[in-house]
Each structure stands twice: as C-alpha cells, then as structure tokens.
Amino acid sequence: MTEVIVATGLVKRYGDVTALDGLDLAVPEGSVLGLLGPNGAGKTTAVRILTTLLRPDAGTVEVAGVDVLAHPHRARERIGLSGQYAAVDEHLTGYENLEMIGRLYRLGYKRSRVRARELLERFDLAEAGNRPTKTYSGGMRRRLDLAGALVAEPDVLFLDEPTTGLDPSSRTTMWTVIRDLLRQGTTLLLTTQYMEEADQLADDIIVIDHGQAIAHGTADQLKSQVGGERIEVVVADPADLLAAERVVAEVAVGEVHVDEGTNAIAVPVGGGPRDLMVALRGLDVAGVELLDVALRRPTLDDVFLSLTGHVAQPGRERLAGGPGGEAATTVAGGPSGQEVAS
Amino acid sequence: MSALAAAIVDGHVVAKRNLIKIKRVPEVLVFVLMSPIMFVLLFAYVFGGAITPPDGVNYREFLIGGIFAQTVVFGATFTGAGLAEDMSKGIIDRFRSLPMSRSAVLVGRTASDVVYNVLSIAIMSLTGLVVGWRIRGSLLDAAGAYLLLLLFAYAFSWVMAYVGLLVPSVEVINNASFMVIMPLTFVSNAFVPLEFFPSFLQGFVEWNPVSSVTQAVRELFGNAGPATSEVWAMQNPVLYTLLWIGLILVIFAPLSIRRYMRASMR
Numbered sequence: 001m002t003e004v005i006v007a008t009g010l011v012k013r014y015g016d017v018t019a020l021d022g023l024d025l026a027v028p029e030g031s032v033l034g035l036l037g038p039n040g041a042g043k044t045t046a047v048r049i050l051t052t053l054l055r056p057d058a059g060t061v062e063v064a065g066v067d068v069l070a071h072p073h074r075a076r077e078r079i080g081l082s083g084q085y086a087a088v089d090e091h092l093t094g095y096e097n098l099e100m101i102g103r104l105y106r107l108g109y110k111r112s113r114v115r116a117r118e119l120l121e122r123f124d125l126a127e128a129g130n131r132p133t134k135t136y137s138g139g140m141r142r143r144l145d146l147a148g149a150l151v152a153e154p155d156v157l158f159l160d161e162p163t164t165g166l167d168p169s170s171r172t173t174m175w176t177v178i179r180d181l182l183r184q185g186t187t188l189l190l191t192t193q194y195m196e197e198a199d200q201l202a203d204d205i206i207v208i209d210h211g212q213a214i215a216h217g218t219a220d221q222l223k224s225q226v227g228g229e230r231i232e233v234v235v236a237d238p239a240d241l242l243a244a245e246r247v248v249a250e251v252a253v254g255e256v257h258v259d260e261g262t263n264a265i266a267v268p269v270g271g272g273p274r275d276l277m278v279a280l281r282g283l284d285v286a287g288v289e290l291l292d293v294a295l296r297r298p299t300l301d302d303v304f305l306s307l308t309g310h311v312a313q314p315g316r317e318r319l320a321g322g323p324g325g326e327a328a329t330t331v332a333g334g335p336s337g338q339e340v341a342s
Numbered sequence: 343m344s345a346l347a348a349a350i351v352d353g354h355v356v357a358k359r360n361l362i363k364i365k366r367v368p369e370v371l372v373f374v375l376m377s378p379i380m381f382v383l384l385f386a387y388v389f390g391g392a393i394t395p396p397d398g399v400n401y402r403e404f405l406i407g408g409i410f411a412q413t414v415v416f417g418a419t420f421t422g423a424g425l426a427e428d429m430s431k432g433i434i435d436r437f438r439s440l441p442m443s444r445s446a447v448l449v450g451r452t453a454s455d456v457v458y459n460v461l462s463i464a465i466m467s468l469t470g471l472v473v474g475w476r477i478r479g480s481l482l483d484a485a486g487a488y489l490l491l492l493l494f495a496y497a498f499s500w501v502m503a504y505v506g507l508l509v510p511s512v513e514v515i516n517n518a519s520f521m522v523i524m525p526l527t528f529v530s531n532a533f534v535p536l537e538f539f540p541s542f543l544q545g546f547v548e549w550n551p552v553s554s555v556t557q558a559v560r561e562l563f564g565n566a567g568p569a570t571s572e573v574w575a576m577q578n579p580v581l582y583t584l585l586w587i588g589l590i591l592v593i594f595a596p597l598s599i600r601r602y603m604r605a606s607m608r
C-alpha cells in the first residue's frame with residue numbers, strides 16, 4: 001500500500017514550549033489515521049504543518065507525493081483542510097462561501113456554483129444556504145467548513161477536531177458525513193480528544209501527548225495493550241449469586257468481583273469470547289437465569305490513563321490560567337470536582 | 343498562470359467578497375463617510391475665518407482641495423482595519439490552505455477599497471458644492487484631478503495595509519494609523535497655506551506628498567494658481583505626486599505581501 005501522508009521527525013517550538021517533539025506518522029492510501037490526545041498535545045500544530053500553514057523547525061513532510069515544505073502550493077492543490085475553528089466568512093452566506101472557495105480553486109464560474117449547490121445539499125445546508133453564516137449553529141458551521149474542504153474533491157483530507165464543541169446529535173451527524181466520505185476512498189488524518197471518536201472512525205491511532213507519540217496501533221491493539229478484558233453478568237435472582245460466582249470463577253484469571261446491590265458479577269478473563277462461552281454454558285447447566293451479559297474491553301480512556309498516568313480531559317481549555325479557571329473546570333468535571341468545591 | 347495574472351484573478355474574487363461585506367454591514371461605511379463631511383464643516387465654519395489664503399482665494403475653495411487629499415489619506419485606514427480584521431478571523435486559514443495567489447488577499451482588499459474611495463470622493467464633492475466650492479477649470483482637468491486622487495488613494499491603501507498587518511488587533515489600527523496620518527495631513531498645505539508654517543517646517547510642507555496632491559487638485563479644479571513656493575515639488579505637483587504613487591507601490595506592495603505571508607504563518 002502506498003503511503004499518502006508521511007511525516008518524519010516533526011519538531012516545532014514556541015519559545016520554551018515544545019509543541020511537537022519528533023513526531024513521525026504515515027497514513028496509507030484510503031485509510032484513516034486518528035491523532036488522539038488531550039488539549040495542548042500538539043495535534044493542531046501537526047495538522048497545520050502537514051497542511052502548509054506552518055513550517056516545522058525540523059522534519060520532513062510528504063503529502064500525495066508532494067514535498068510539502070518545498071512545494072507548498074502544489075500540496076495545497078491536493079489537500080482539503082477543515083481546521084479546529086471553522087474557517088468560514090461570517091458575513092457571506094453558506095453558498096457564497098463555497099462559491100468563493102470554488103473560484104479560488106479555479107473551478108470556473110459555472111462549476112463553482114454547481115459545486116456549491118451540490119455540497120450544500122449533501123451537508124443538509126441547502127435551506128440555510130442563503131443566510132449569512134453568522135446565523136448558523138456551531139454544527140452547521142462545522143459542516144460548511146468541511147464542505148469547503150471538499151470543494152475541489154481532494155484525495156487527502158485533514159480534519160482537526162471535527163466534533164469538538166458539538167452537541168451529541170450534531171456529532172453523530174458529523175460521523176455519518178465522515179464515514180460517507182471514507183467510502184469514496186479518501187485518505188484522512190483526523191485529530192480528536194475523544195477516545196470514542198478515534199475508535200469509531202480511525203483504522204490506526206497515534207496517541208500523542210506533549211508533542212510525542214506515546215502509543216500507536218489499531219483501537220483493538222491499544223485496548224489489548226492495557227489488558228483487563230472482563231466478563232460481566234447480572235443475575236436475575238439474588239439467590240443465584242453464589243452459584244454463579246462458583247461457575248465463572250473457573251475462567252477467571254484474577255479476583256471475581258460480586259456486587260450484591262446490583263446482582264452483578266465481574267470476572268477478569270484472558271480468553272475473550274472463548275471464556276465467555278464456557279462461562280455461559282456453565283451458567284446454563286447450573287440453571288442460573290441472567291438479565292445481562294457482556295464481554296467488556298477497556299475503553300480508550302483506560303488506555304490513555306495507563307499510558308500517561310492521567311486521564312485525557314476533553315473540552316478543557318488550556319488558557320484557563322488562573323486558579324479560578326482551574327477550579328471551574330474541575331467542578332464541571334464531575335463528582336471529584338464537587339469534593340473540591342465543598 | 344503568471345503570478346501577476348493569478349493575483350488579479352484571485353484578487354477579484356476576494357474583492358467581491360469584501361464588497362459583499364460592505365453591503366451586509368453598511369453601518370461601517372456610514373461612519374467612515376461622515377468624517378470628511380465633518381471636516382469640511384469644521385474647517386469651513388470654525389477655522390475658516392482665521393485663515394486667509396494667498397492671492398485672495400476664498401478659504402472654502404482653498405480648503406476643499408486639501409480635504410480631498412486628507413479624505414483619501416484617512417480613508418486608507420479602512421484598508422488597514424479591514425486587513426487587520428481579516429487576519430484575526432478564521433477565514434484567513436481557509437485562504438491560506440487554498441492553492442490561490444499569495445497576494446490575492448492584499449490585492450483584493452486594496453481593490454475593493456477603491457470603490458470605497460470613489461464613494462467618499464463623491465460625497466466630498468457634494469459637500470464641497472454645498473459650501474460653495476466649484477470646479478472652475480476644464481472637465482478634462484477635473485477628471486485628471488479625480489484620477490490622481492484615486493491613484494494616490496490606491497497607493498496609500500498599501501501603506502495602511504502594511505500597518506494593518508503590523509498591528510496585533512483591529513482595535514490598535516486607528517491609533518497606529520493616526521501616527522502616520524496626522525503629521526502627514528496636518529503638516530501640509532491641506533488646511534493651512536504654506537506661509538502660515540514656521541520656517542523650519544516649511545521644507546517638510548513643500549516636499550510632503552500630501553501637499554503635492556493638494557496643490558495638484560487645486561490647480562486641476564481651477565481653485566488655485568501655481569504655488570507660490572519655488573521648490574520643484576510645488577511647481578510640478580502632478581508629476582511629483584505620480585512619482586510618489588510609484589514609489590509607494592514599489593516599496594509597500596512587496597513589503598506588505600512579505601509581511602502577510604509571515605504574519606499568517608503564526
């Protein structure tokens with residue numbers, strides 16, 4: 001398979017801050033690489049370098065066979081970019097934005113108009129197409145920006161946090177849109193702070209933190225790297241708990257955990273589906289009725305925690321500099337935050 | 343496509359976008375176009391009595407040529423502000439990710455501001471007519487005066503484009519441009535005849551391009567005879583102004599384009 005995006009040894013410094021610290025990446029044709037990392041990890045810096053918007057202090061970049069640092073203009077003809085903040089003109093309508101982009105790609109007057117209409121239709125913006133984009137919702141703006149990246153039908157696409165700041169339903173819409181694109185064979189590099197998003201969309205994931213790759217693999221590989229597969233069953237009758245525990249203990253590779261409040265049993269296993277079948281057969285023979293059963297693998301959140309020793313914090317703004325800002329984000333973070341607050 | 347052709351083709355697209363914005367947010371324009379009117383009224387009725395131009399020329403007649411020059415110089419701030427705003431908005435990243443001409447954003451901005459300058463010069467002319475100013479020369483000369491004003495405005499747009507790229511935000515642009523514009527317009531013959539300046543400033547006034555534009559349009563509109571000053575700039579104001587226009591473009595167009603490329607790499 002040919003690699004469409006190749007970067008080696010990317011370094012970018014801002015004064016004392018090293019935004020990228022020797023990042024390597026390669027994306028084979030038609031596949032999706034997810035750059036996964038918390039805020040400030042260096043994702044945007046990497047995308048900006050790959051898309052000619054920024055020059056690295058060191059490293060090489062090749063996109064679609066073009067040496068990006070030597071021939072940025074030629075690279076721009078091949079790529080589509082939708083950055084972290086929607087790059088749309090707020091005073092122009094959605095239609096005018098796309099038509100302008102078409103003209104600037106030199107598609108010609110007619111083709112630009114046709115293409116603008118097509119894309120508005122496809123991204124469910126046809127109705128809003130004649131309104132200035134400052135009246136658009138965040139999700140609409142993101143979709144318009146993505147449409148802008150697609151005007152010239154690029155083979156290589158870069159999406160920087162395409163769903164950050166979107167509500168769950170807009171996020172799902174965006175995922176569907178992206179999956180449709182992938183079906184057409186587009187090569188995609190996507191950044192995200194959401195483990196689930198990388199899991200959903202990416203073939204291959206690079207976890208980055210402080211400008212360095214700290215892990216690399218498929219979602220499954222990353223999950224198994226952390227280990228910790230487990231079977232979870234919920235029994236219908238609390239009286240069966242003891243019998244059930246005895247059955248599943250046979251496949252356990254660690255301590256079996258029984259929760260009497262919820263009638264749930266969690267069993268660490270090593271053999272995945274095979275262990276699950278053994279356990280289920282045993283439970284059937286013992287006449288235990290189940291309400292629920294699952295084979296759980298660790299989420300990518302668990303992966304991140306085990307790799308970096310801290311949990312990635314989606315949506316956390318790094319400029320919340322003062323102690324007040326920190327406290328506010330912690331409180332928003334959930335139960336542990338409330339302890340801090342009280 | 344050659345770099346120049348590309349800059350013109352893409353600049354045209356960007357200029358169209360800028361004009362759409364003026365159409366959508368006309369308030370911006372209203373304030374900028376009002377200020378020349380204010381200047382005419384202020385100078386004509388407040389300071390007018392205190393200043394007597396040479397050769398018994400009527401001060402209001404004398405004033406309008408100066409305010410034409412002042413208007414186009416001040417108007418260039420519009421270019422700087424527009425550009426500073428562009429640089430702070432997300433759309434600039436879209437422009438930069440496209441295989442378009444690197445100078446199109448600047449070419450487009452300075453071009454769309456010509457439309458703005460045409461409007462402000464038209465408003466100025468009407469205001470002038472109301473307070474008693476008249477075109478007293480030939481129509482051909484008058485057309486020449488308008489053309490010279492527009493060319494000077496265009497060139498000066500590039501100066502302010504550069505300033506607009508230097509400032510960190512739109513808010514700073516007015517102060518920054520005042521540092522350039524105030525000395526240029528006030529230490530010139532635009533509002534006050536040369537003879538009124540202390541002698542150490544007279545040299546600056548005589549060679550100041552704002553003085554030469556002013557002198558040139560006064561002569562072309564038939565509002566004043568040849569300058570009393572003997573210096574070459576004042577005796578050949580049209581030619582001297584054209585030289586400045588060329589000089590400004592040769593210096594500030596490449597400077598601004600370089601600055602744009604660097605600033606947008608942040």
Ligand SMILES: Nc1ncnc2c1ncn2[C@@H]1O[C@H](COP(=O)(O)OP(=O)(O)O)[C@@H](O)[C@H]1O
Pocket residue numbers: 014017018019037038039040041042043044045046318608
């Ligand atoms: N223009 C800049 N000036 C100074 N520091 C910057 C700049 N851009 C990014 N950084 C710093 O570089 C690091 C990586 O930033 P970024 O690539 O935006 O991360 P991410 O997109 O993963 O959130 C951060 O520490 C950030 O503060």
Ligand SMILES: [Mg+2]
Pocket residue numbers: 040043044045084160161
């Ligand atoms: Mg980012």
